[in-house]
Amino acid sequence: MPSKRPRLLLFDDNIRSIGGHFLELATLLMQGASELGYETKLAAHGSFRGLDAVESNLDVQPAFHARRMVHWSIGVDGHSHVERNLSGKNVGGTRLQNTLQSLRDPLVRFDRRPKTLLRTWAEDFTRLLSQWDVNSSDTILINTADDFVLLALAGALSRHLIAPLNIHAIFHFAIFDTKTSEDRKRQFGNQVNRSLAALAPHRIHLHATTTSLSRQLAEVGVDASPVPYPTRYRSPTARPQSGDDKKKIVLAGTPRAEKGRRVIPAMLSAIHDPHLVSGNYRMSMQMPAKRWKRMIPRALREQYEAARQLHSQNESLFEIKSSDMPSTEYHRWLDTADVGLFLYESERYVARCSGVLLEMFIRGIPVIVPDRCWLADQVRAAGGDGSVGYIFQNIEQLPELLHQLHRDYEHVRWQSINHAMAIAKRHRGTNTLVQMGIRPAGIQSGRMAS
Secondary structure, eight states: OOOOSOEEEEEOTTOOSSSSHHHHHHHHHHHHHHHTTOEEEEEEETTOOOGGGSOTTOOEEEEEOOOOGGGGOSSTTOOOOSOBOTTOOBOSSOHHHHHHHHHHGGGSOGGGSHHHHHHHHHHHHHHHHHHTTOOTTSEEEEEEEOHHHHHHHHHHHHSSOOOOOEEEEEEOSOSOOTTOOHHHHHHHHHHHHHHHHHTTTSEEEEEESSHHHHHHHHHTTOOOEEOOOOOOOOOOOOOOOOSOOOEEEEEOSOOOGGGTGGGHHHHHHHHIIIIIITTSEEEEEEOOSSSOGGGSOGGGHHHHHHHHHOSOOTTSSEEEEOSSOOHHHHHHHHHTOSEEEOOOOTTTTSSOOOHHHHHHHHTTOOEEEESSSHHHHHHHHTTSTTTSEEEESSGGGHHHHHHHHHHSHHHHHHHHHHHHHHHHHHTOHHHHHHHHTOOOTTOOSSOOOO
């Protein structure tokens, strides 16, 4: 017999593996929705092969074939420079701009071209609407939204006759940085708002995972409410006292450009002698099995290679973890952290949140973060530099900050544990959904407090 419960249906073509935060975000929102009384389903990318690593109570279906939609965003993470219409034709710039973009589009593989991606995403989405028998009593959630995905969504629903739907879309990535032209900002806003107009009479609700991102969207004429990014609850636990005072620095997340991949060698060189060799700290990090050599200084590669071969890495200066760990293994690893280190590029995270930072906060783990971005804003909001961690301006400051943290660790750790309680309340999956306006099943009107 079909379920009588209302449904929350999530769509995210970015979920291609068990690593990263796309799947983690969807999982936490699905768990929150279940607590609120909803039945849930998730449509992931067709290449997703991690079903055995997904919690058994979650219904995940590999479905999408369009890949890397964000590459054609007009935002800072994309390569497009002009607005497009629903079919992908360049329409927003001057005649010269549109012509230049039209010349760039065919330089990529056919299946990665914007027109192909828009058509493929729309076909997969509408197929799922039919397969899941979606109707106006369901709530749709676009788990990772941007201007290009909204264009695809508008194209899909313009060709699929269905009663008006209730649709939520979450923005995560910055819209602009200091190098973005006013013209490009304008075209981003125009593309989003033109998509929203094409989506009428469906009810569309846009959300941003940081207040600063909500402000960026407002600056380009897009209304999106800020909501807390959910994180998995983890009770902070006291570290056992032992004769070994070596603290574990965790550098979590697949090394990518925006996560400071290029400065990892400088960081390792700077802290190797004063902190790793001295025994103050050991470094634990996720690294790809291949293509790691450019991230490890030549002088340290022998030690790194030895650590990779050790069955137990407890006595090594390095602990090496896979870039694609199952969620349970990943969270057990984070539980062992004493310090969370972030090398993120400030400009890319000026308005973008970090799920890893929240995972450190929820555990009461002191952090070291770059200045002039969302991560530094969170440390300041928690009490300022030296409260739950430290803020650096450049890599050269890390050795001294680690000295300071080693000396004051117990005090900073105590403050971090206190801060974890506020994070636990604010960043629950249920609270995120309620802040989005997705109320407990059966509540049809009124507003809930957080």
